[in-house]
Amino acid sequence: MRRTVEQVLALAPDEASRRAGSRLGTAGPWSGVGGRDGVVWGRCEGSGRTPYRTVVDTAGPAYACTCPSRSSPCKHALGLMLLCAADGAAVPDGAEPPDWAARRLSTRAARAERGTAPAAPADPEAARRRAERRAARMTAGAEELERRLADLVRGGLATAGQQGYALWEETAARMVDAQAPGLAGRVRELGAIPGSGPGWPVRLLEECALTHLLDRAWLSADRLPADLATTVRTRVGLPSAPGGAAVRDRWLVLAQYDTGDGRLTTRRIWLHGTDTGRTALLLSFGAAGRAPALALPVGTLVDGELTPHAGAGQLRADPGERLVPVAGPAAPPPGGPVGAALDAYGRALREDPWLESWPVTLDRVVPAPAEYGWQLADADGREALPLTGGDRPRPGLWRLLALSGGTPVTVFGECGHRGFTPLAAWSPDTPGETVPLV
Template sequence: MNQQGVRWTAEQVLALAPDAVSRKAGSGLGAPGPWSETGGSGTGAVWGLCSGSGSRSYRTVVDSTGPAYRCSCPSRRVPCKHALGLLLLWAGDEGAVPDAEAPGWAEEWLAGRSTPARRREDRAGHGGPSARAADPGAARRRAERRAARITAGARELEQRLEDLLRGGLASAAQSGYGLWEETAARMVDAQAPGLAGRVRELGALPGSGQGWPARLLEESALVHLLDRAWLEIDRLPEPLAAVVRTRVGLTATARGPAIRDDWLVLAQYDSADARLTTRRVWVHGRETGRTALLLSYGAAGRAPALALPPGLMIDAEIVPYGGAGRLRAELREQFGAPVPIKAPPPGGDAEEALAAYGRALRDDPWLDAWPVTLEDVVPVPSDDGWQLADAGGPSALPVTPAAGSRLGLWRLLAVSGGGPVTVFGECGHRGFAPLAAWSGDSPETVVLTSTALP
């Protein structure tokens, strides 16, 4: 191993790109031509000067243990194309980024990142001190006012569902999306973003293909169930009440104790709307056997702060959330540089995956999918698309239609070559969405998606 530690693969670097434009531009800077005064250290830092259109070169430095980035270019994308290009250069050509002493401009930034508080601020996407604690009495009054607004919104939504059923599901295709969007806006006004999101999903179903009335009825029933659960939340057991609060859109908080483990970074992908980009990172504890979801958010047009390349393992502490976010956790502290995953997480067959999803639904009826690892499965075609079949048994899981149309499916087929593979993904009522795969011949993680999933 070289003094700079483990070098990433080009695929791991490109998985950090905030969008396709950055990915393409960064790939163009992954050669020695535009770079000078490059160097790296045993602590995981990489730096260099990149020539641009101006007279002065851009100063770029990356802390790969975060990862975190600093560049003097004006781009608002994080990481910018220069940071991606520098990492690609470092990953592809050991001689192009030699061991060296960091220059003053890079050392100053790296020294500022040496404290745990600064690293947490970087992950949170801000550089200033944390907000001052609010007055408890004022916070309670705000919570009460918000709860009253959500209750009013839930009652209005119940009336909307009653009107839908009274007029017949078939009429929903004639009313258009405008009425649904208006209802969703009312839920936003009621400070219930979770209800607003579900209303928008309902509005997208009419006319969406064969069998849409049945899907609309199923989803309407789940929205009705969530409405009624909120309106009678005082009668629910606390674990279920916590699930309902997070499902309507109340913010959950991470609560201790922290869990330290060697966390395998299994997948990372983004989804976006007009206002927000959400990044999901799945990790699995090698010792604890726990799978956790790390979420990070970025304003429209800006990438989220958290970025962990799939295929690496980090020694870190996470703190889990409660309620419907019980899979969700917050990355608190990272110790040392990432290293490659030596083996995939343990898995099971298709029946065990379905059983795990069923148990999770018992605690959270609104759960769309559950993380599972399938072991010894073979991708095979079916009448409706593709499925992952147990190599030694009759069980199989259908691959979600959207995943089946993506490049990731063809990567999975290439990894398999007709033989059994290990696949990590999300198992839900739409099928199985594959996110990462491993063949029996190599421990290398093959990333199957870094884009939005349906």
């Protein structure tokens, strides 16, 4: 399938790559361009004496380029895909790949084959001992955090605004030493609340209560239902793993966006199964400065298997094979009013009390200004959800306003205690066109 220009730009790891790739999306800098069986290649003139050689497997997508860039895709791969999207005639199909393109493809295929080869069997007894040692360290960390929270409540929440952030950072470092990164993250969030604005003591009390609940749940995990115990272990910091039967479907890519903390970039991709009606979340990670490997353009329909992770209310899944773009209708997921979205989020919280948000689709809603920022209101005006971010201007908001024009639209996003984050939208006039909002 040939991707649109918007879908190609959605693959860019950052804004700088997006701008640089756009400048290379014309025939001028390219020579020796060709394609065959979903693979395109070409030579791109650069600042050096030798043109850069670029190969793109559009089905993955996967990229190979001789440029020194660490971005994936690099600007040359983006430019080649943009050239294909804007002018299909500029890329002759059915050509025989030159030797350098064939070598790149065979090398990448060999690496993929080595990556999927079965690993040597691990020593189960050694793995059990390692797990027990880590569990003991995490338990010690949870007990120490309980004492920290008890001291905070005993001294009064007002003292948290006088102690500064250093004490919280020290506690977070202790949680890292205890191999409980989930607890460390929650401690850092607690440390950022004092002095964050009016009403911060209330917010601090709420987050302390949730952290206390997580601590107690970890210390009593052996008495919890299996799914809830798995969720608790994941929230504390143990990695989750696929635990269900694989589900094959034609998946509509609803949204893709990246978040980072300076050390790790996390890419979240939301999918909707057009036959099963399931919603799935794919996570991909990249080290600092590098984009995650997995990239699926928003609005694309892909075919493949996903294996869901275990845990109460979890939507995360892993692709069991390469997801292949296919042609077909791409209608939005079935949605409902604002009240139904809040009910869905409430049911999810019963399964996972530490849930930040839940994916929902709002049907026939209208973006409108509110007292503080913007909101999405039912067309009949009965209920409304505030949009996250307050009154800060965001490109996605303006795109949503332009798509709506004051008329009802369908919006997919994440509904949480801070409000609703819109990620994709559809107009009644073009229900098969997914408009990304991030």
